[in-house]
Amino acid sequence: MKAKKKSEPAEVFRAEGVTKIYRTGDVEVHALRGVDMALYAGELAVLLGPSGSGKSTLLNILGGLDTASGGQVLFRGEELTALSESALTLYRRHNVGFVFQFYNLISSLTARENVALVTEIAENPMRPEEALDLVGLTERMDHFPAQLSGGEQQRVAIARAIAKRPEVLLCDEPTGALDSKIGIIVLEALTAVNEELGTTTAIITHNAAIREIAHRVFYFADGRIASTHVNDRRLKPGDVTW
């Protein structure tokens, strides 16, 4: 994978005409109205767009948390839409790392144990300590979530997401609940993982400034990708002004 990366980046995700319709009673909500996109190995993509434009919906479909109503989603050439519930579980277990706005840590487990939760079931994980070191939390490994700040909790969530060396890292507003200083630390952790492990990363954000750190930026509007922008020059998280 890494050998290919330099010359001709492999396609990790391919979405073709993906639609998603939520039905509640008589009301139909068209969350996605035909999305076409591709994500390449090692790429860091940022997804922008107004609230309700379908960003989370797409990310959840890519991550195997939800299924599309129409169209095709391919992961390394394999169709996700065709997978059964248990196959999707295994797909999440071995290939996907998630980071969410609300951390979603297990409150009865310490930082280290929250990470171990994932490494125990992964195929080729790093040690929990290693993952926590990557996000700069070596000091606070044995603390419970309730004893950590929001930024620290989010970094534990990132450590938990990357500890299994996933192929893709999907982040939904990872800095949404954090201030800019802490937000930067979290973004630094994400870019570090992207660079050092070559993990394909997609980040949803409402902070337009963050687009500067991406290889590519997708602009969502009304359930579609309105436009795509390739950054010629990327900024380090610390250099972004927000």
Place this chain on the structure above:
Amino acid sequence: MLALDRKMLRDLRAMWSQALAIALVLAAGVATLILAVGAYRSLDETRTAYYERYRFAHVFASATRAPRGLIERIREIPGVAAAEARIQEFALLDIDGFALPANGLVVSLPAHGSAQVNKLFIRSGRLPQNGETAAVAINEDFATAHGFRVGSQFQAILHGRKRRLNVVGIALSPEFIYATGPGDFVPDDRRFGILWMNEAVVEASYNLENAFNSVSLLLRRDASEPDVIKHLDTLLARYGGTASYGRKDQFSHAFLDAELQQLSAMSRILPPIFLVVTVFLINMILTRLIALEREQIGLLKALGYRSTAIAMHYIKLVIVIAVLGVAIGFVLGTWLGDLLTRMYGDFFHFPFLVFQRSADIYVASAAISVAAAVLGAARAAWQTLTLSPAVAMQPPAPARYRQLLRRRSALLRHISQLTVMVLRHIIRSPLRAGVTTLGISLSVAVLVTSLFPVNSVNFMIDATFFQSDRQDATFTFGDERPPRVLQDVARLPGVLSAEPFRTVSVRMRQGQFERRTQIVGRPPGTDLSQVLGQNVTPVFLLGADFSQILDQSLTQISLPESGLALTEKLAQLLQVRQGDLVTVEVLEGHRAVVEVPVTVIFKSFIGLAAYMEMQALSDLLDEGPNVSGVHVAVDKRYEADLYEVIKNTPALSAIGLQKVSLEKFRATMAENIVFMTLVYTSLGMLIAFGVAYNSARIQLSERGRELASLRVLGFTRAEVGRILIVELAIFTIAGIPLGWLIGYGFAWILIQGFESELYRVPFVIERSTFALAALVILAAVTVSMLIVRRRVNNLDLIEVLKTRE
């Protein structure tokens, strides 16, 4: 409608299955109270009404032959409202197609007018009329047992003369609600019937013209029973009267009374246990349920709602659930109570039933239930309301187990994190863990309590029929026979061994305490019929007597060469201890009055009997070694021959077939106890299921978010489901032994209420009962788990990502 009320209704709809499960637990508690008390009061009321309408006598007496004119003097005894003289004699029956020998009690009907005492209820047909020599009315049980209807016929040997009788009527009498044949302990309707016949016919058959040998008295409300009895005894003494007795010594009444007393014990003890357990469970469940609302309560408070308004909101929610439960309980309890009343009414052959609906139990059970529910909700709501909204909106901090973790972290690293999650969750909230465990234990306890009476009754039957009275049959002669009758009996076909006995009616007295009973005389070291009991060696623990709990084993009581062996119950009634003297007033023959020492007191399950060595009894009576009856062991192969001989040998008069009556007894007991047990066990199961289901559901609510997060991380449904299963399994496994212990206690309380003069129910809980209770719980937990598993499988993964905890 206010937004809060709309929220309440929507919450209710969302948790309908849980609300229903809670309501059903409550309903089970309410229903037990209503059904048990309802059935008992209905039957008690029915009996009173039956006795009253059919003028059931208060005092009974018999004589050998009293002149008919004496009845006028008996009617003049102060306090007597009515008196009826009649003839009662046993007859041997020969019924076509029925191999066993059967007995009848011939009872004469007044020649003129209808009876003033012990009136008959005619189920069908009519009573025999004057001049009808072969007409007979029979009791309904006997008729049913043989399929007799008006017009049926059977043969009877009346005083040595066989004759064919025509059934002209089928009747019921308050006097023979329970009718037991001579030599039998328990009713067997096939082998014993009441034959009401024309007075003139009976007089002629038994050579008792213008005489009577039995009298029943109805007393006025203000009469003194002991005075009347004394008066009557004096009048009858010259005519061979044995001592008169009141209702409490009348067999049918005593048996019925013992049954009703058991029902009353059931209604006084079991339902309160059920109700207390259920309201406690409801309280616990609702506390946990409302505790789950912590964030919502915090939010409402932050929005500016008053604490009382918030508390009211949750209280309304639980009141709706409680009222639902109480309503179901009312319907279920009333229905089951009526069913039980009908069943017992059928069994007792009451001619009619009076259904009692007592408002007090309905009001009480509803009030207790609603109060417990409200208290549970209020407590939980209040706990949260005392917090500041900001704190309330956050999950409680897991500070408690920090220490424990540090010390054991090396060890913990070897266990899977899922297991750590389970253990931590249990340790973090020991109260919650304890409450779930207790809930499961109480369900187990309720099951043990409702199942064990069958064990006790079986033990009693076994002790009585297989260890104590092991004879196959008992011949009773009705009068005394010389000892050589033993050889006659031993020569009958199929008789393997024979043991004589002597029974004497006596009145025992000690100080102001007295009791009418029988002394049974036996040769030393009998084999067939043994006097069994528990030698009382009290075991004192913390000041309580545990001997009867610890030792249920029976040993043969060896009869002393002189002196009396008394059952503990009789000794209690007479207030005597070992070594005391009692005055024994013999009520037959020479009517000796002697002082006899009590040499042995033993515990036994049935009756108020006193025993003596046979020789000592003869000495006491100052007569030869006479025999009143013979116990025999019968060779099964020659049974038919034996029956054939007996049927045609009037001299043998009456035979009791213990093993045959045992089957009947078991069937009877089975019918009643099993039905009761079934009702209570079903309700116990309902409670068990409700508790298990709610525990699982609350568990899921508490953990739902974490479990969904685990699913997002790639844990399979099975792995996530296992967390819940393991947790609940731990609570269940801890709860079962605790439940056995609590159930043992409940059962012990219940058994105390079963004691009557007729029998003392032994306290026996078989291992199978414990096992069954545990199995029911395991099944309830498993089913609940399977239902909850489906919810785990359908956890909404995306929803948990959108919301903050």
